[in-house]
Amino acid sequence: MDIILPFLLDNGFSRGVYINADETIADILKHHAYPKAVEQVLADTVILTFALSANLKYNGTFSLNIKGDGPVKSVFVSATHDFQARGYAVFDEEKLPEGTLSNTALFGNAQLLFSIAQPGQEPYQGIIMLTKETLEETVSDYFKQSEQIKTNLVLRRQNLSRRCLLIQQMPLKPDQDLEEAADLWETETVLLESVRDAELFDASLSPNDILYRLFHANGVTVFEAKHPTFFCPCHRSKMEKYLKSLSPEERDSLFIDGKITAECQFCGNQFIFNKEDF
C-alpha cells in the first residue's frame, strides 16, 4: 500500500515526510500508454506533487504543471488534500529522447507551475523556472533561493518506483541559538542525504525502520500514515454541463457522424453524446 508518512525531528526543530507512491503511479500510468521517457517524468511529477503538498493545510486541489517547448510539452498532476491523484502528459513522440531524465532534453525551456485551488477562494499560484537538470535539483534550488522555509529533499528512482524524503525546518523558537540551529539543520541534511537506495527500495524495511535508521540520533517522532491513491472524478454530467454551456453553433461544430465523443485526458473514459442529449 502506498504511504505518506509525516514525522518530526529533534523535538519539532524540523518536520518531514516519507513517500512511497508506487501503486498510485502505476495506476495513473496504466490509464495511458505513454512511452517510457514520458512515464518516467510523470512518475517524478506524481511523487513531487505529494512531497510538496503533504505538509500544506488546504482543502481542495494541489497541482503541478511542467510546461516547456521541448519534446514533452506538458506534464500535469493534481492531488486532493486527501491525496487522490491523477495526471497526464502532452508530448511529441517522434522527438522524445531515450534514456535521459535531463530537463533540457525533455522539456527545453520550461517552468514548473504549482497551484492550490480551494472552493470559494482565489487560487494560489507560483512558478519555478526549470534551471537545473533534474526536477529534484530544481525544487531544492527553488527552496534555497526563496529562503523562506529551509527545505531539503531526496528523490530516488528504480525503474518506475520512486521514493522521496523531504525535511523542512520549522520556525525557530525565540530562545533558539542561531549557530546551534544552523548546525542542527546541517546535521539533519547530511543524514537525509546519506540514505541509500538499497535501504529505500528494500521491501523488508518499513518506512519507520528507514526513518529510525537515518534519524534515531536526533529523536524521530512518526505520525499517522496517509495513503495516496489514483482517482479521477470525471463524470458524464460535468462534460454535459460544459457542452451545454457552449453556443449551439460551437456545439454543432463538435459533432462527428452525429455524435460528440468526449474523452477524459486523465483516465481515458469516453462519454458519447447525441443530438437528443441537447
Ligand SMILES: [Zn+2]
Ligand atoms: Zn477521468
